[in-house]
Amino acid sequence: MLQHPPIDAPLPDVQTKRLTLRRFAAEDLGALEALFAKPEVWQFPYGRGLTREETGTFLDAQLREWDGCGFGCWLAIEHATDRVVGYAGLSVPTFLPEVLPAVEVGWRFDPNVWGRGYASESAAAALDQAFTTLGLDEVCSIPEAQNERSSRVAERLGMRLARLVTIPANERRGALDARLYTISRTTWLAPVGE
Numbered sequence: 001m002l003q004h005p006p007i008d009a010p011l012p013d014v015q016t017k018r019l020t021l022r023r024f025a026a027e028d029l030g031a032l033e034a035l036f037a038k039p040e041v042w043q044f045p046y047g048r049g050l051t052r053e054e055t056g057t058f059l060d061a062q063l064r065e066w067d068g069c070g071f072g073c074w075l076a077i078e079h080a081t082d083r084v085v086g087y088a089g090l091s092v093p094t095f096l097p098e099v100l101p102a103v104e105v106g107w108r109f110d111p112n113v114w115g116r117g118y119a120s121e122s123a124a125a126a127l128d129q130a131f132t133t134l135g136l137d138e139v140c141s142i143p144e145a146q147n148e149r150s151s152r153v154a155e156r157l158g159m160r161l162a163r164l165v166t167i168p169a170n171e172r173r174g175a176l177d178a179r180l181y182t183i184s185r186t187t188w189l190a191p192v193g194e
């Protein structure tokens with residue numbers, strides 16, 4: 001089955017006001033291991049930080065997704081410090097088969113930088129690219145129902161709650177209650193005030 005709608009062109013790297021957003025590379029493993037070991041970063045869905053092996057598996061999957069789909073998540077590097085502070089971008093929500101084919105916008109940042117708007121800033125850049133360069137008609141976001149901070153990011157972006165969903169259990173966690181947010185190209189590209 002088709003997992004995501006066709007795209008017009010691949011997702012480029014971009015610069016925002018405060019962040020460099022670039023495709024993951026194999027050399028990012030060390031920076032990601034330190035970030036992902038923090039329990040807050042993976043509280044949802046695992047309630048704990050990731051082991052080095054799990055981070056390696058995550059990065060391998062990211063590199064495959066970029067190669068296979070022409071898009072993926074960006075590593076987020078703070079201009080002010082040149083530090084890796086998180087990731088954000090586009091991915092295929094294979095964990096929720098009922099919405100496929102689909103593209104999800106997602107985010108995950110170091111707790112040291114929460115509350116500054118980095119997730120919203122990078123997700124806005126991802127939506128800009130999704131609806132222009134990639135030519136998508138719709139993008140979703142699927143935070144866990146208990147993840148209020150993440151839901152606030154989706155709402156700040158102007159995404160609409162479509163319905164509540166249950167993410168099926170997998171080998172690493174049980175089933176999860178989540179919120180399905182969506183936004184269309186028309187809504188995202190509408191001039192402010194319409």
Ligand SMILES: CC(C)(COP(=O)(O)OP(=O)(O)OC[C@H]1O[C@@H](n2cnc3c(N)ncnc32)[C@H](O)[C@@H]1OP(=O)(O)O)[C@@H](O)C(=O)NCCC(=O)NCCS
Pocket residue numbers: 040041042043044106107108109110113114115116117118119120121142143144147149150152153
């Ligand atoms: C989800 C997550 C990225 C949200 O982080 P965040 O810092 O709350 O989100 P943003 O970076 O968009 O920042 C928004 C907050 O900064 C404030 N802010 C300050 N300056 C801002 C600016 N220039 N622009 C936007 N918001 C700004 C906002 O008011 C908002 O605070 P509020 O939610 O208390 O009103 C973060 O909690 C996280 O990484 N969690 C762990 C991983 C995770 O759960 N990811 C999601 C999986 S679905």
